[in-house]
Amino acid sequence: MKSKFKQISSIVLICIILVLTACSSNSGSTDEIQIGLSTAMTGNFPLAGERTKQGVELAVKEINANGGVNGKKIKLVIEDDQNTQTTAVNVVTKLVNSGVVAVIGPHTSGNVAAVSDIYKNAKIPFITGGASPKLTALGNPYLFRARPSDTISGKVAATYAVETLGAKKVGISFNNNDFGTGGRDVIKATLEQLGIPYVEAGHNSGDKDLTGQLMQLKSAGVDLIISWTDDAEVALTSRQLYELNIKVPVIASAGVVMDQVLNLVEPEYVENWYSVTDFVSSNSRQEVVDFVKNFNDEYGIDPELYASTYYSAMYVLADAIERASETTPEKIREALTKTSELSLPEGVYTADANGDMLHESIIVQIKSKKSVVLDIVRLGD
Amino acid sequence: MKHKNWNIVKRIGITLFILILCIFPLVDTNSYHHIILNQTLVNVVVVLGLNFITGLTGQMNLGTAGIMAFGAYSSALVSTKLGFPVLVGLLVAIVIGYLLGRVLGFPSLRLKGVYLSLTTIGFSEITRLIITNWTTLTGGTMGLQNIPSISLFGYVLDSSTKVYYFYLFIVIVLCFTASRIIKSKWGRVFKAIRDNIDAVEASGIDVAKTKILAFTLATILGCLGGAMYAHMMNYVNPTTFTQDLSANFLAMMMLGGIGTVPGNIIGSSMVTILPELLRFLENYYWLIFSIIALLFAIFLPNGIVSLFTGDRRLGRFWITKTKKGESSHE
Numbered sequence: 171m172k173s174k175f176k177q178i179s180s181i182v183l184i185c186i187i188l189v190l191t192a193c194s195s196n197s198g199s200t201d202e203i204q205i206g207l208s209t210a211m212t213g214n215f216p217l218a219g220e221r222t223k224q225g226v227e228l229a230v231k232e233i234n235a236n237g238g239v240n241g242k243k244i245k246l247v248i249e250d251d252q253n254t255q256t257t258a259v260n261v262v263t264k265l266v267n268s269g270v271v272a273v274i275g276p277h278t279s280g281n282v283a284a285v286s287d288i289y290k291n292a293k294i295p296f297i298t299g300g301a302s303p304k305l306t307a308l309g310n311p312y313l314f315r316a317r318p319s320d321t322i323s324g325k326v327a328a329t330y331a332v333e334t335l336g337a338k339k340v341g342i343s344f345n346n347n348d349f350g351t352g353g354r355d356v357i358k359a360t361l362e363q364l365g366i367p368y369v370e371a372g373h374n375s376g377d378k379d380l381t382g383q384l385m386q387l388k389s390a391g392v393d394l395i396i397s398w399t400d401d402a403e404v405a406l407t408s409r410q411l412y413e414l415n416i417k418v419p420v421i422a423s424a425g426v427v428m429d430q431v432l433n434l435v436e437p438e439y440v441e442n443w444y445s446v447t448d449f450v451s452s453n454s455r456q457e458v459v460d461f462v463k464n465f466n467d468e469y470g471i472d473p474e475l476y477a478s479t480y481y482s483a484m485y486v487l488a489d490a491i492e493r494a495s496e497t498t499p500e501k502i503r504e505a506l507t508k509t510s511e512l513s514l515p516e517g518v519y520t521a522d523a524n525g526d527m528l529h530e531s532i533i534v535q536i537k538s539k540k541s542v543v544l545d546i547v548r549l550g551d
Numbered sequence: 552m553k554h555k556n557w558n559i560v561k562r563i564g565i566t567l568f569i570l571i572l573c574i575f576p577l578v579d580t581n582s583y584h585h586i587i588l589n590q591t592l593v594n595v596v597v598v599l600g601l602n603f604i605t606g607l608t609g610q611m612n613l614g615t616a617g618i619m620a621f622g623a624y625s626s627a628l629v630s631t632k633l634g635f636p637v638l639v640g641l642l643v644a645i646v647i648g649y650l651l652g653r654v655l656g657f658p659s660l661r662l663k664g665v666y667l668s669l670t671t672i673g674f675s676e677i678t679r680l681i682i683t684n685w686t687t688l689t690g691g692t693m694g695l696q697n698i699p700s701i702s703l704f705g706y707v708l709d710s711s712t713k714v715y716y717f718y719l720f721i722v723i724v725l726c727f728t729a730s731r732i733i734k735s736k737w738g739r740v741f742k743a744i745r746d747n748i749d750a751v752e753a754s755g756i757d758v759a760k761t762k763i764l765a766f767t768l769a770t771i772l773g774c775l776g777g778a779m780y781a782h783m784m785n786y787v788n789p790t791t792f793t794q795d796l797s798a799n800f801l802a803m804m805m806l807g808g809i810g811t812v813p814g815n816i817i818g819s820s821m822v823t824i825l826p827e828l829l830r831f832l833e834n835y836y837w838l839i840f841s842i843i844a845l846l847f848a849i850f851l852p853n854g855i856v857s858l859f860t861g862d863r864r865l866g867r868f869w870i871t872k873t874k875k876g877e878s879s880h881e
Contacts, residue, residue: 211834211837212837248833249830250830250836250837254790254791254795255694255784255786255787255788255790255791256590256784256791259586259784260583260586260587260590260827263582263583263586264583264827264830267581267582267583278790279692279693280692280693280694280788280790281788283693283694283696283786283788284694284784284786284788287785287786302693304693308696346684347683347691347692348686348691348692348693349692351686374684
């Protein structure tokens with residue numbers, strides 16, 4: 171008898187779920203502009219997704235408080251893509267079918283490649299922070315990038331090493347993944363152009379000991395090391411360089427200035443390290459100072475790379491919608507391609523033919539775990 | 552008499568169900584819904600395979616992601632790099648699945664329980680790492696792009712609706728085949744191995760051969776599912792084939808009902824479709840989905856399908872309080 175009761179209650183539960191989901195449709199009114207956001211709220215990347223969401227929501231709040239765009243309020247449709255390919259495809263298909271005029275995200279380059287065709291077929295523009303140089307090869311006219319491509323940061327790192335720091339022989343320590351090898355190729359090409367010899371030593375994600383690779387660089391007599399790798403590995407590199415007493419200047423990829431890496435290391439490991447990045451909250455540009463203050467007022471924490479990237483992306487989009495003759499995806503895309511000299515916390519945005527909008531990197535130096543901005547390098551095309 | 556009536560009802564039910572599935576895309580033209588349905592169909596194929604080895608034979612296989620990756624990449628590479636038609640790619644995936652089953656089946660002869668699980672996890676991770684690092688062949692973390700859609704004798708399945716009908720056809724055929732296999736001698740031996748391997752051996756049945764057979768069925772369907780996934784997405788990327796994916800397939804099998812085809816279909820549909828239905832809950836959707844899945848796992852240990860079959864063991868926790876054996880049946 172009891173089991174009968176359970177059976178009925180289970181069926182009732184299923185019915186409740188179905189009824190609940192049936193009432194879940196929502197539609198936007200005509201005095202609103204719907205913008206989609208695909209980001210990872212769950213999965214292996216939730217912190218980045220959380221900051222992304224906060225950044226975009228702050229931008230939308232500010233824009234709507236100032237009267238919206240062309241008198242219309244912006245309405246954000248947020249979907250969780252779990253940072254997986256399948257879910258990203260689902261979410262993006264859902265968004266492009268739900269009447270949005272433009273979408274922000276997904277973030278990672280692999281997922282961008284997965285959804286690129288969906289945007290292209292639906293003719294809806296999207297802005298992403300995926301930095302892989304290979305995204306350019308997709309040739310998607312609806313793809314716009316709110317972060318500098320890794321081609322730019324690699325070039326900036328190599329140029330700074332030689333021209334400012336006066337390196338005569340450079341050691342490249344890189345991760346064997348897409349990000350690391352992509353950076354390495356750009357650095358090598360730049361060094362060859364400048365006529366500077368180099369030594370390279372690769373490692374894998376998840377390696378626990380890099381002494382072999384670092385000693386190889388030391389015995390080759392390099393006078394500067396460029397480290398192009400992920401968060402855990404850059405922390406390891408810094409510790410082992412310190413332990414092996416290799417005292418040469420180091421330029422590292424963007425990860426090292428983020429709190430999640432700095433929390434893994436002692437201050438002396440990374441003291442005086444240089445890094446090529448796109449955003450640090452200690453930057454003294456007025457846009458950054460204002461953004462950091464507003465973000466702090468709203469959420470009580472300092473913004474980082476993701477918050478700043480997508481906060482800026484939302485403003486880029488709002489700017490394009492304002493300039494577009496009508497609020498249709500196609501007109502917004504045209505307006506996005508004409509984005510020019512738009513100054514935002516992440517940098518100054520100017521669209522080029524590939525949809526890349528940011529062409530600058532910041533060079534910072536770490537002093538007692540704080541990033542000090544040394545230089546902002548803009549690459550003329 | 553009752554038995555006969557029940558059979559007729561069942562047949563009418565299945566026909567109606569298939570009919571509804573056929574009409575659905577004509578009524579609802581939202582491509583988002585079609586994509587979700589296509590994914591469900593692909594998942595059903597993979598879970599049907601997993602059901603043979605883990606559900607029926609009881610050999611814990613946590614390497615489904617690796618198997619799927621093999622299928623996805625082999626078919627994708629054959630059709631992109633070698634330029635063969637996609638149907639050849641699907642066939643190659645099936646052949647690879649067959650070979651994989653033969654190879655992967657061997658460890659299962661000597662290993663049991665956790666050790667077999669570890670071996671299959673190892674296989675899956677090695678596969679993923681090779682795909683990630685063999686950049687020249689597989690495109691590394693940027694994946695394989697522009698994988699062609701399936702074309703049937705010149706008719707290209709380029710929209711999600713067309714893909715849906717083709718996959719629905721494949722799934723219906725496979726479901727009937729699988730349910731025939733489960734009811735056949737093979738199926739009975741599979742179950743016997745799970746329940747009492749010594750008794751099976753004592754009956755003079757070749758346990759080794761049977762285990763490899765179950766593994767091969769799982770890898771063939773896994774690879775076919777992977778290939779279907781690749782040609783549906785037109786893009787594959789190694790980050791898809793992680794341990795999470797293997798666990799997901801296991802969840803589909805467990806929630807739906809181990810060992811039965813309807814259970815596999817219900818489980819795959821629930822795990823694929825329910826999170827999407829719950830998206831209106833925004834930040835809480837994944838939490839609610841997990842709670843629902845947990846409730847089903849606790850109260851329906853034999854899967855959702857047990858609501859409709861005689862094998863109900865609802866109220867797992869109540870059994871111990873009352874007399875055992877009495878309340879476990881109705």
